Amino acid sequence: MKITGHCKIQGVGKERRNMDYRRVIEKLNPIDDIFFRKMAENKSFCEEILREFLEDPGLEVLENHAQHSITSIERRSVILDALCRLKDGRVINVEIQNDDNVNHQKRVRYYSSMLTTNMIEKGVSFNELPDICIIYVCNFDIFNKNRVKYEIKRVVDGFDIELDNGLREIYICANIRDGSSLSELMRVFTEDDSYSRNFPIVSDIKYRLKYSEEGEDMSEVLKQLYEEGREEGRKQGIQNGFISALISLVKDGILSIADAASRANMSVESFEKYMQSMK
The missing domain is CATH 1.10.10 (Arc Repressor Mutant, subunit A)
Incomplete structure (x- = not known):
């Protein structure tokens, strides 16, 4: 279920409207960017999903930021869904994409360039630039090969030579079911009542945001989007x-x-x- 600024909850009293917001939240899942960003505020959540995405059970997250903004006066600014810095120095950006209506690879290219520019200061050697990984989680099969995960490799054409410039590009398709643990995680990401003992942190936070008082924060976010949608519609x-x-x-x-x-x-x-x- 996709939620935008035009959330149509109107013509009802405040108490009824709050109840409707709760009903909307119960239909949200981690694959919805507004829900994912809230979950990504939790470092343990980021650590659990990144260990699966990167197939690295020892991975440790030092710091995480949801809705990390990179502004540019002269160029297009971006807001990253989740930005994590790992103990080994790597920087990971996780993006959630439900709509297949943009040039995804060029979007990833732009995000990676903005992130790179934001991390390097004038006069710093390129050798000191940290490795970056962009993980693009989409709710469709982006390359139509029925795989839950695609990783882009840089190779020299005609030779068995793989290059590494410090940028790793991974696409994860949340709609593919292949029996893998990653597919199981994506089921939790996409299905309303799906939870997994293999991903206890993701499952626990998802449930609490949907059904406990912690979901009130989500209600406030939806209210803000609704008001922004009304103003946008007026303009x-x-x-x-x-x-x-x-x-x-x-x-x-x-x-x-x-x-x-x-x-x-x-x-x-x-x-x-x-x-x-x-x-």
């Missing part, structure tokens, strides 16, 4: 009304398409497409 309505007015002026011959597009802060091509959609 979008104003913008749509403004563009509709510009279209009317174009139809009446008062403005050219180029002038109207400029006033709407759109390209001529985008404005023309908008006119077609209005028809």
Whole structure:
């Protein structure tokens, strides 16, 4: 179940609305980014899933950050779902993706470049740059080969030579069931009432957020998203009304398409497409 800022819980009293938020939370799972980010605040949770993702039972997490923001004035900023620094110095970014509507590999490339730039200071030797691993957990088979885990390797074409530049790229498909322990973890990630003794920390936190008082924090998050969604919808309505007015002026011959597009802060091509959609 995907939750966005447009969570439609309206037209009811405060007590009823709180109850509805709880019902929504009970349908959320770790595969939902809002739920995952809350769970990722727990270091033990991060440690348990990373040990499975990286097949490293001795892995230790020194510090973890949920919703880690990397800002850039001149470039696109990013918010990482979970960022962990391991005892051995590696830095791990776990991203949750439910929608298959973006260029996933380029997104991973951008996230890794932003993370790399954020970690190195001017004058520091490249030898001191820590190893980075991007783990991309998606709720679909990203390469359509019916595997729960894909790892990208850098090789020299035509030779049996594997290169290592310090970046590790892993894709995990939460919808694949192959009998492996990773697949079992992904079942806990995706199914409402699925828990596992092999992943006690994940299972325990998931249950407590769904059904105990700890879930009140999630209710507050949903309330915030709902209010943000209402405001976003109001602003979008104003913008749509403004563009509709510009279209009317174009139809009446008062403005050219180029002038109207400029006033709407759109390209001529985008404005023309908008006119077609209005028809």
